[in-house]
Amino acid sequence: MKVVSHWTDIEASPVDMEGARDALKRLVLGPADGTPLMALRVFTLAPGGYTPYHSHPYEHMNVVLEGRGALRVADSEQPVALTPGAMALVPPDEMHQFRNTGDSDFSIVCLVPNDYA
Amino acid sequence: MKVVSHWTDIEASPVDMEGARDALKRLVLGPADGTPLMALRVFTLAPGGYTPYHSHPYEHMNVVLEGRGALRVADSEQPVALTPGAMALVPPDEMHQFRNTGDSDFSIVCLVPNDYA
Numbered sequence A, B: 001m002k003v004v005s006h007w008t009d010i011e012a013s014p015v016d017m018e019g020a021r022d023a024l025k026r027l028v029l030g031p032a033d034g035t036p037l038m039a040l041r042v043f044t045l046a047p048g049g050y051t052p053y054h055s056h057p058y059e060h061m062n063v064v065l066e067g068r069g070a071l072r073v074a075d076s077e078q079p080v081a082l083t084p085g086a087m088a089l090v091p092p093d094e095m096h097q098f099r100n101t102g103d104s105d106f107s108i109v110c111l112v113p114n115d116y117a
Helices: none
Strands: A002-004 A021-029 A038-051 A060-066 A067-070 A080-082 A087-090 A098-099 A106-113 B003-004 B021-029 B038-050 B058-066 B069-072 B080-082 B089-090 B095-099 B106-113
Touching: A021 B058, A021 B089, A038 B058, A060 B038, A080 A087, A087 B021, B003 B021, B095 B106
Parallel strands: none
Antiparallel strands: A002 B089, A021 A038, A038 A098, A038 A106, A060 A087, A060 A106, A067 A080, A067 A098, A087 B003, B021 B038, B038 B095, B038 B106, B058 B089, B058 B106, B069 B080, B069 B095
């Protein structure tokens, strides 16, 4: 059993990936805590921030915690607006990017399989 | 890709398990949506409501969305208070029970492996 009183209690580190801007990552529950299948991270994008527009061979499961953002998917489609309470599945191998479209922090839970925590 | 604008858009059904009271379940993202490993459900406990005090051979990963509650674990330990932003891992085979300890709905994300959705 592990309980984190609030996800902001976990230390944040900058997302050091090409194509990311003003993004922080927190590993809230992961293999070191004994997660059997998936790890739970929280990403926080400052106003104007974004994650890389990319794809990878594993899924994301997302829960929006605070702020306003958008999920960009295939170039042919409009980004999807995200506000707190929204939840998303990004399947393996689909292009995607999260952006903060508001004027305060945009934070989302992002679960991935343990091997990609 | 599947995006749910807000988890309350998903139809709720009563939790019909012995030992549960005033509990609703929403399957927000599951195998029918193509989740590779885990399914994302939301449980809502009305004031006074609770889930069964039980264990099972799979984990829960939890995110508190609204309200005030408690996570009861082994009988020898004090329940852990939960408020929005709290996150928890309940490992396989550990006794646990969620209770609403507030005066408004208590809602939590509860991820489980697909087979137990």
